[in-house]
Amino acid sequence: MPKPLVLTSPRFNDGDLIPIAFTGEGEDIAPPLRWENPPAGTKSLALIVEDPDAPDPQRPQRVFCHQVLYNIPPGARELPEGAQLDTMPPGIRVGLNDFGHQAYGGPMPPVGRHRYYFKLYALDLVLPNLGRPTRRDLLKAMEGHILGQAELIGLYEKVHHRAAEAVPGASA
Template sequence: MKKQFTIYIDSWAHGTAIPAIFAFGRPGTDSPFAPSDNVSPAIRWSNAPAGTRSFAIICHDPDVPSSGEDVNQQGKVVPADLPRVNFFHWALVDIPVDVPGLDEGAASRGITPRGKAVGLTQHGVTGKNDYTGWFAGDPEMEGTYGGYDGPCPPWNDSIVHHYYFEVFALDIETLGLQDEFTGQDALEAMKGHILASASHMGTYSMNPDIDG
């Protein structure tokens, strides 16, 4: 029987809460928000299909509010029925075929104001994540955010957020993407080249009134 392409993240079981060490934000002691450790999780994969020539990692949250009007506002709640959009937390492509995974902290070890580098790394080519747009106009945090930056859902959101870490086995060595490509750019470039994919999901909330 042919073995299935599989992703492993041992730090939390599929579908359960992501530990705060892997998040960008956490509930504070005296305030709704405090910076967290923002460490990228260890991730590995196995049983890549024949013909695989590279791998890619995409992490996204599909539960981000489509409007920021009520986000993180005292006395308000982001309603559950508000339309939601994707927020990309990590886009890494052109991972060499002989790389079986990434160690904990390989793509982030803490919050880096004004962002982290994009482009070639020792384990692939990293694009920018969506904190780049989130912090646009913030004089202390504005910049291009490459690599991984973890969960930080609105602390007044009425729903739990879901984070999908997906690995793709591709039939091409490079997607030829420029340094500041986005997660959506990567997904578009992969079309027609995906031999297999596997995902591992975790949940996270900063709202003390709901289970995360």
């Protein structure tokens, strides 16, 4: 039986807090990601980073997208820390996040602790140039072509929110 597709980061474990460097409060750079075991027949990979807890985890109203990448070469096994298009494996295409940018946009939740899903998809094709696809556009283009999927979940809450929680009687 083949091993499942696995996605990890050397900077945080699944279910852990995302280090501040990878957030809007820090350097706002993409965390390093590594993966293994793409399924047989994988022709490309895609990555979507999303927050299903926007704007408030107690009353989520939408999924907020932080990054859209597609046509990651099937032989690639990582994205480096702070990856920009010029430091990513050749051939990768970048879609539009919900900040309106073609780049990674780090967590900066307005309230509460949010979950950030880094979702990696193994596809049975190389997608055509989709221009500047949104998360929704990419998901539609991938329909019927997903061979496998892996996810890594990171958590983040603004530092001043966490500090206020730690002090009895404090409010943020």
